[in-house]
Amino acid sequence: MLKIIIIYDRRKAMDNDEVVIDLRVLLWEILRKWQIILIACIVFAAVFGALGSYKHKSSQKEVPVETLYKSLDPDERAKVENLVAHQGIIDDKTEYMENSIYLSMDPNNVNVARIDFMLDHNTNNKYIRQMYMSFMFDGDMYKKVAAEFSGQVEAKYLVELISYMDNRTRTNVTEDSENNYDKGDDLNRIISVKIIGKNKEQTQELQDLIVKNVEEFSKEVQKEYEGHSIRKILSSTYQTTDNNVLSAKTSNNTQIMDLYNQHKAVYDTLDETQVALYKQLVDQMEGHEDDEEVEQGGLGTVLKYIIIGILFGGFVVVAAVVVLTMFNGKIFVQRQITSAGLARVFGTFGQNKNKLARLILGDVGSDKPVSLDIIIAKINTYCNNNNIASLTIINNCATETGKSQMELAIRAIEKSGIKCNEVALSDGGQKYTELCNKNNIVIIEELGKGTLKELEYMFTQLKDLGSETSGVICVQ
Incomplete structure (x- = not known):
């Protein structure tokens, strides 16, 4: 049995009282x-x-x-x-x-694609080219692509991914280039766009969105310059190394x-x-x-x-x-009575009313109910062995539930052929005089209500009256 023992000094007396409490009983009281x-x-x-x-x-x-x-x-x-x-x-x-997106790329694994837009021959190509350059690289196209892009991205972050490629390093610019340009025949009719992305799918999506938006813009240009048309040449996506990504990361961190x-x-x-x-x-x-x-x-x-x-x-x-x-000092389980050496306990009947505690602890910490028939059989055996024909029942129950359990026990005892005389001591003890020289007293104790000190006092009084207690029945 798990228990806590506390020794404390009462009124500075030499004698110490030992308080014994079962931990399982303690759990029941907490849940109650x-x-x-x-x-x-x-x-x-x-x-x-x-x-x-x-x-x-x-x-x-x-x-x-x-x-x-x-x-x-x-x-x-x-x-x-x-x-x-x-x-x-x-x-x-x-x-x-x-x-x-640019700074989140792996410098050694950058996906690149390009688009070459070529203006068809037109004497106004100088102005048409300016319209396209303004649309594509001054902000409008970035905003449209950002709005249609599958990933959440602001237009300002697309500037790093979509850029203009200068063709002067790959086109033959002659001395009469300006004249040819005015005629619309120069190779500078080409507008090249470089696209980079984290992966192939992202790069191709950007490429498609740029083509879509440029083609839509070309319809606006055609309204202003009759006969204008534009062609496109798309490259496939390829992977390369871009040291500029690493440089940009290092620069920003610094x-x-x-x-x-x-x-x-x-x-x-x-x-x-x-x-x-x-x-x-x-x-x-x-x-x-x-x-x-x-x-x-x-x-x-x-x-x-x-x-x-x-x-x-x-x-x-x-x-x-x-x-x-x-x-x-309350009595919670019958073993507190037997451990104190007060009297035999015939048994405990009735189920503990604490439903929550029963659900969590089961029978741990409480007396497992015994069939009332078994308790009556024990009482009968005791009475037969000691030639007792009647019992004095002391009602020590404090609640209506306890009293109803007590009445059930008394009826069962009487039904077995033993007469019962009930005495209640809850009125202050005036009826102790009815208990003089009685050797057949049975106390019905309601668990969780009375204290061990009160029960000890009762036994002391009964002993002083020359009476003996046959035993105790516990109800819960």
């Missing part, structure tokens, strides 16, 4: 108070949650920007504003590093590190007021995302306090139940 534990957890969770919310709001309370500005000199304000601008540059470069070190050096020189102003200006610069982060941080703080409240409330009530159970 589950409603109180639940209520305590809810109450403490609400209190701690409110406290957490208040602390978070207090910590987030800010001095107005205008007040901070007024408290600083012009030079101090300028220092903070410059640092905020510096932070903006760091954020922009960091965002670029995180979202750039720049961010230098910017961060410069920022930190200035930030460390700010006083408390400047820091407060800096944080508010940065929050304003970054917009509502920080507001969401603050809100999420507040929710996390409140949730943390709620969890602490639940644990604290549960701990307090469980600790109180443990202490009270250990020191209230």
